[in-house]
Amino acid sequence: MKNIPLLAVLALVAAVSCNTTARSPYTRGVADYAVVTIKAPDLGDISDNGKEVLNLYRFAADEVDAIYWKQYFGDRQALLDSLTDPVQKTLAEINYGPWDRFTGKSFVDGYADCLPGAGFYPADMTKDEFAAWDNPDKTSPYTLVRRAADGSLETVWYHDAYKEHIDRIVNYLRAAADITVKPSVRTYLLSKADALRSDRYYDSCLAWLDMDDSKMDLVIGPNEAADDRLLGIKRSYEAFVLLKNEARTKELMQYVSRMEEFQQSLPGDPAYKTFQPGTGSNIFSCDALYYAGKANAGVKVIALNLPFDADVQRDRGTRTILLENVIKAKYNHIVNPAGAVLLAPGFAEHLSSDAYFWNIVFREVAHGLGVKETVNGKGSVEEALEDMAPVFEEIKANAAGVLMVCKLQSRYDIHHIFTKDDALTTFFASLLRSVRFGEGSALGRANIIIYNYLKEADAFRRKASNQYSLDLARMEAALSDLTALVLKTQATGDHAFATGFEARYSKRSADLDADRMYLGLEKIPVDIRFQFKR
Numbered sequence: 001m002k003n004i005p006l007l008a009v010l011a012l013v014a015a016v017s018c019n020t021t022a023r024s025p026y027t028r029g030v031a032d033y034a035v036v037t038i039k040a041p042d043l044g045d046i047s048d049n050g051k052e053v054l055n056l057y058r059f060a061a062d063e064v065d066a067i068y069w070k071q072y073f074g075d076r077q078a079l080l081d082s083l084t085d086p087v088q089k090t091l092a093e094i095n096y097g098p099w100d101r102f103t104g105k106s107f108v109d110g111y112a113d114c115l116p117g118a119g120f121y122p123a124d125m126t127k128d129e130f131a132a133w134d135n136p137d138k139t140s141p142y143t144l145v146r147r148a149a150d151g152s153l154e155t156v157w158y159h160d161a162y163k164e165h166i167d168r169i170v171n172y173l174r175a176a177a178d179i180t181v182k183p184s185v186r187t188y189l190l191s192k193a194d195a196l197r198s199d200r201y202y203d204s205c206l207a208w209l210d211m212d213d214s215k216m217d218l219v220i221g222p223n224e225a226a227d228d229r230l231l232g233i234k235r236s237y238e239a240f241v242l243l244k245n246e247a248r249t250k251e252l253m254q255y256v257s258r259m260e261e262f263q264q265s266l267p268g269d270p271a272y273k274t275f276q277p278g279t280g281s282n283i284f285s286c287d288a289l290y291y292a293g294k295a296n297a298g299v300k301v302i303a304l305n306l307p308f309d310a311d312v313q314r315d316r317g318t319r320t321i322l323l324e325n326v327i328k329a330k331y332n333h334i335v336n337p338a339g340a341v342l343l344a345p346g347f348a349e350h351l352s353s354d355a356y357f358w359n360i361v362f363r364e365v366a367h368g369l370g371v372k373e374t375v376n377g378k379g380s381v382e383e384a385l386e387d388m389a390p391v392f393e394e395i396k397a398n399a400a401g402v403l404m405v406c407k408l409q410s411r412y413d414i415h416h417i418f419t420k421d422d423a424l425t426t427f428f429a430s431l432l433r434s435v436r437f438g439e440g441s442a443l444g445r446a447n448i449i450i451y452n453y454l455k456e457a458d459a460f461r462r463k464a465s466n467q468y469s470l471d472l473a474r475m476e477a478a479l480s481d482l483t484a485l486v487l488k489t490q491a492t493g494d495h496a497f498a499t500g501f502e503a504r505y506s507k508r509s510a511d512l513d514a515d516r517m518y519l520g521l522e523k524i525p526v527d528i529r530f531q532f533k534r
Contacts, residue, residue, distance in 0.1 A: 159198060
């Protein structure tokens with residue numbers, strides 16, 4: 001990449017902006033997302049009943065999409081009807097509202113910036129008011145907090161708030177259960193239908209983990225709390241319709257029996273590693289057929305580790321799902337081009353699609369490991385760390401995941417041709433592209449924190465050429481120290497420390513702003529958006 005001074009870059013951007021007055025001002029926002037077509041799958045080995053089940057899964061996912069619009073923003077159609085610029089309308093559809101997912105800033109006149117509590121809480125509710133309020137349901141991940149007629153706070157269960165859509169989803173799931181030929185699928189679908197109507201998910205999570213003999217999968221329900229930046233409690237509805245890659249899944253399943261080994265291999269004090277992951281975990285590789293709700297909003301996830309329920313993780317385990325077609329799309333469209341631009345000669349050669357895949361595998365495995373309950377009686381990590389919980393969970397998974405890959409690959413336990421240096425270099429390239437997600441998401445803040453922590457540890461040097469040279473030994477050591485620190489913070493539920501640490505390390509530097517600008521000038525997208533083909 002050419003050595004372009006930052007002021008020259010700013011001037012160039014200004015000049016380009018001045019010469020594009022006929023274009024929509026929202027064109028750049030849409031261009032940040034590369035269009036990826038999710039093609040209709042080959043269903044040659046799927047029975048007619050199975051194909052109809054897939055259709056019903058997609059109908060259920062569409063209802064989840066409608067719920068998520070209400071949950072995060074409000075009236076979808078009213079917003080879209082109010083926008084006359086078609087590019088701005090597309091941007092609103094990408095973001096599921098009038099707020100940029102990277103910054104939380106409004107791009108629609110008449111709307112203030114996104115509230116930290118999204119649509120989960122009253123706009124005027126403070127943390128102190130919530131803390132003083134005596135209501136046993138307030139900390140449930142599945143309740144909304146609303147103002148009663150007298151101005152006091154009250155809870156509304158998700159299944160009541162979204163009853164019309166839940167009823168439709170239940171009908172689709174029960175119809176699919178009626179025609180499936182697999183008992184495990186039928187059990188899961190009926191259990192999930194009951195869970196959606198009661199907001200009690202333990203049994204349906206177990207049934208989902210037991211459903212390991214189906215080529216198709218449906219992930220559906222309120223799963224992650226990343227949208228709740230106020231308290232980190234309330235979970236957002238999402239859905240994934242998936243088709244399993246049997247050969248790759250067989251390869252991945254060999255690691256399932258080693259979860260306790262991976263748990264004990266984490267850095268830090270053994271007192272913080274007493275959690276014993278369940279023995280019923282599994283790891284699947286799938287192609288994504290359809291995303292809906294939170295899954296389809298803004299940055300697209302490339303892997304899952306569910307359920308988040310700590311009781312299920314202890315009693316049975318988790319399912320890690322690698323979304324292989326989406327992983328490939330992100331590597332080809334973003335990670336590899338970004339690394340080629342920002343890494344110095346001698347380092348860019350270590351970029352590896354295999355390393356990227358396996359880093360993601362163990363990032364998701366790491367979500368199911370570590371600390372779930374505090375060691376000092378403060379409750380769950382989510383309860384103790386509140387708004388900091390999602391950020392620290394993302395730091396842990398990213399850092400611990402690549403450390404596990406380094407250990408396994410140094411022992412030749414991963415039978416693919418890439419090195420530990422490839423894993424660390426590709427991790428750093430992915431970090432550089434994902435800090436562009438900004439402070440508006442837990443993942444974006446987590447990646448900025450990791451970048452700044454590595455910088456403080458002298459794990460990299462940004463050269464005059466605007467490219468990075470890496471000290472991979474220092475990087476590995478710093479990631480180990482960071483993982484140990486995060487596990488300690490989670491185990492002790494130290495919210496004050498977490499808040500101070502986040503404030504110190506989550507500041508975007510001038511170098512990161514310059515990187516973002518260079519990647520924009522190179523027309524490397526920030527993320528992807530889907531076009532689904534039936």
